[in-house]
Amino acid sequence: MKLMAKPTGTTTAPDRRTLSGIPIEPFYGPEHIQGLDIPPPGEFPYTRGIHRDMYRGRLWTMRQFSGFATPEETNRRYLYLLRQGQTGLSVAFDLPTLMGYDADHAASEGEVGKCGVSICSLQDMEILFRDIPLSDVTVSMTINSPAPVIWAMYLAVGEKQGVDWSRMSGTLQNDILKEYIAQKEYIYPPRPSMRLVTDVIEYSTQHVPRFNPISISGYHIREAGSTAVQELAFTLRDGIEYVDWALERGLPVDSFAPRLSFFFNSHNDFFEEIAKFRAARKIWAETMRDRYNTKDEKSWKLRTHAQTAGCSLTWQQPYNNIVRTTLQALAAVLGGTQSLHTNSLDEAYALPSEHAVTIALRTQQVMAYESGVPNAPDPLGGSYFIESLTAEVEKRAKDYIRRIDEMGGMIPAIERGFPQTEIANASYEYQHTIETGEQKIVGVNAFVEQNEDPIELLQIDASAQGHQLAKLAKLKAERDNQTVQTTLDALKRVAEGKENTMPYILDAVRAYATVGEICEAFRSVFGSYTETSVL
Amino acid sequence: MLNSSYMDRIRVLVAKPGLDGHDRGAKVIARALRDAGMEVIYTGLRQTPEMIVNAALQEDVQVIGLSILSGAHNAIVPRVMELLREKGMDDVLVMVGGIIPDEDAAELKKLGVAAVFQPGASLEEIVDFIRSSVKQTA
Numbered sequence: 001m002k003l004m005a006k007p008t009g010t011t012t013a014p015d016r017r018t019l020s021g022i023p024i025e026p027f028y029g030p031e032h033i034q035g036l037d038i039p040p041p042g043e044f045p046y047t048r049g050i051h052r053d054m055y056r057g058r059l060w061t062m063r064q065f066s067g068f069a070t071p072e073e074t075n076r077r078y079l080y081l082l083r084q085g086q087t088g089l090s091v092a093f094d095l096p097t098l099m100g101y102d103a104d105h106a107a108s109e110g111e112v113g114k115c116g117v118s119i120c121s122l123q124d125m126e127i128l129f130r131d132i133p134l135s136d137v138t139v140s141m142t143i144n145s146p147a148p149v150i151w152a153m154y155l156a157v158g159e160k161q162g163v164d165w166s167r168m169s170g171t172l173q174n175d176i177l178k179e180y181i182a183q184k185e186y187i188y189p190p191r192p193s194m195r196l197v198t199d200v201i202e203y204s205t206q207h208v209p210r211f212n213p214i215s216i217s218g219y220h221i222r223e224a225g226s227t228a229v230q231e232l233a234f235t236l237r238d239g240i241e242y243v244d245w246a247l248e249r250g251l252p253v254d255s256f257a258p259r260l261s262f263f264f265n266s267h268n269d270f271f272e273e274i275a276k277f278r279a280a281r282k283i284w285a286e287t288m289r290d291r292y293n294t295k296d297e298k299s300w301k302l303r304t305h306a307q308t309a310g311c312s313l314t315w316q317q318p319y320n321n322i323v324r325t326t327l328q329a330l331a332a333v334l335g336g337t338q339s340l341h342t343n344s345l346d347e348a349y350a351l352p353s354e355h356a357v358t359i360a361l362r363t364q365q366v367m368a369y370e371s372g373v374p375n376a377p378d379p380l381g382g383s384y385f386i387e388s389l390t391a392e393v394e395k396r397a398k399d400y401i402r403r404i405d406e407m408g409g410m411i412p413a414i415e416r417g418f419p420q421t422e423i424a425n426a427s428y429e430y431q432h433t434i435e436t437g438e439q440k441i442v443g444v445n446a447f448v449e450q451n452e453d454p455i456e457l458l459q460i461d462a463s464a465q466g467h468q469l470a471k472l473a474k475l476k477a478e479r480d481n482q483t484v485q486t487t488l489d490a491l492k493r494v495a496e497g498k499e500n501t502m503p504y505i506l507d508a509v510r511a512y513a514t515v516g517e518i519c520e521a522f523r524s525v526f527g528s529y530t531e532t533s534v535l
Numbered sequence: 536m537l538n539s540s541y542m543d544r545i546r547v548l549v550a551k552p553g554l555d556g557h558d559r560g561a562k563v564i565a566r567a568l569r570d571a572g573m574e575v576i577y578t579g580l581r582q583t584p585e586m587i588v589n590a591a592l593q594e595d596v597q598v599i600g601l602s603i604l605s606g607a608h609n610a611i612v613p614r615v616m617e618l619l620r621e622k623g624m625d626d627v628l629v630m631v632g633g634i635i636p637d638e639d640a641a642e643l644k645k646l647g648v649a650a651v652f653q654p655g656a657s658l659e660e661i662v663d664f665i666r667s668s669v670k671q672t673a
Contacts, residue, residue: 095553095607101554107581109610110553110609110611111610114607183556184556311559316655349636427562428567457636460606531580533562533580
């Protein structure tokens with residue numbers, strides 16, 4: 001019985017290839033890197049790292065993505081993680097918050113607090129960061145369509161803590177293009193969404209200069225099933241699109257480019273992942289210097305966070321996931337990441353239990369302090385294999401970037417379904433290799449165990465929703481609803497025009513307008529987006 | 536007069552209920568079921584139980600596949616089963632795939648869900664299950 005039609009493009013030749021399909025020679029020698037010019041770390045084009053000393057000067061930030069149920073519970077988890085030695089915070093929001101709905105919206109039923117923390121208003125953000133000084137701790141927030149709203153709340157919490165905005169640092173994901181491509185947490189259509197992204201970038205250059213207003217992401221593109229080459233190409237091309245929009249806004253390129261940040265996946269094919277990080281820095285540096293004529297070397301340096309690949313972790317024999325995560329973390333570190341999240345062993349089951357996330361954090365700490373890996377910047381630099389692979393990944397990624405340029409840019413490419421189709425095909429082909437056994441997954445289609453012991457899981461029940469609903473009802477009854485309405489009306493007016501929306505979002509947020517109310521105000525002006533699905 | 540190839544093709548609705556936008560699995564399954572000779576309709580994202588059951592009725596499907604990775608299955612699936620009962624669509628086979636803990640899977644089956652596929656389930660398993668479970672109308 002033929003189960004899956006054999007996708008075109010797969011090979012049955014007995015050669016070795018990376019997960020992206022790059023052929024791997026039987027062995028590599030000096031002839032493979034003849035004539036290659038490899039500048040040291042800290043020198044353009046930063047293939048070997050953006051700093052001369054890399055981890056000798058400062059370790060990567062250990063930044064575990066975290067959030068569940070209520071802000072009260074998540075605050076306790078954050079304090080726990082900081083006590084355990086985590087060096088930066090990263091907020092995971094629940095689906096209602098991500099989609100711009102409050103806990104009391106019909107669409108939120110059953111979803112509150114399940115995939116992340118429920119944040120309905122500034123009150124929830126204040127609770128989230130209780131006892132956490134935003135002057136000293138940097139926070140990354142994984143939020144996209146409602147990014148300006150959540151950022152405004154973050155800034156308002158800083159205000160209430162008495163922290164000057166010029167001292168606040170952190171990162172906002174705020175990368176809407178990859179939502180249309182992969183993660184699908186869009187609310188509004190592309191162009192108004194890009195306007196909001198640019199509002200945040202502009203406002204941050206003027207008022208919160210140490211903040212990273214965007215984290216241009218490949219992680220989700222990869223999780224949706226792309227290859228490493230596609231992940232790299234689509235991410236960098238998204239970056240180019242954001243630069244173009246900021247320039248269109250009239251921002252001088254060196255005023256915002258240094259604060260553009262990135263976020264890549266760290267997946268299974270160990271050496272390909274290392275090559276991907278190195279190629280990323282080279283392509284971006286050359287793009288910023290040559291395509292955009294930037295003068296500030298800070299504009300050339302690609303700074304990135306990395307997360308180990310959630311999609312590679314298994315339900316079967318979950319303790320094997322500790323091993324997968326360790327290898328993937330090592331690839332990211334050898335690849336020169338600035339910041340790292342390691343997944344927990346229970347990834348396929350639930351949000352991380354305290355026990356599982358502690359092991360994930362300890363993985364980074366052992367790597368940092370016991371392995372010796374941080375002692376030599378880009379230790380694989382000069383390797384015949386790594387340098388060949390880096391050059392090949394670079395070449396293939398640039399090819400994709402060129403094709404998207406020819407389509408007129410990333411928005412036209414998205415509109416015609418190009419990246420989505422590439423991803424759908426890559427994920428289908430990959431699944432085929434698992435179905436046939438060509439790609440072995442330990443515990444799943446190889447070395448399978450019949451009876452496995454259950455593991456302890458984090459439980460999130462309906463009480464989180466109940467708690468958030470009660471709090472929200474009380475907030476709405478006690479706040480000055482007249483002021484809230486005035487701010488929302490002003491916001492709608494500004495949304496219809498061309499002014500930067502941030503000051504108006506801040507006004508609304510300070511009046512305790514909710515995430516849902518503000519996003520609905522935008523929705524009433526911008527409309528909603530429905531995608532054309534590509535299988 | 537319906538021809539035999541139509542009669543042989545099992546009709547499946549693959550749906551993404553709730554707010555969850557993670558559609559990689561749903562899309563791979565939809566495509567694989569098509570390659571296995573079934574008629575597949577993919578609903579796209581952010582469907583309510585009402586939208587799903589209405590689509591199933593309109594498309595006259597024999598199977599509904601629900602893909603849920605968000606943890607909201609205990610709110611969503613019972614609602615779908617209730618609506619199917621209300622509309623007299625009890626003969627539609629309902630399968631759920633995604634992040635469903637064992638205890639919850641057992642509860643869903645008590646509600647009439649025919650199968651729950653957890654991460655790592657093979658496509659062959661899913662196709663075989665559908666083929667052996669669907670009652671073909673004469």
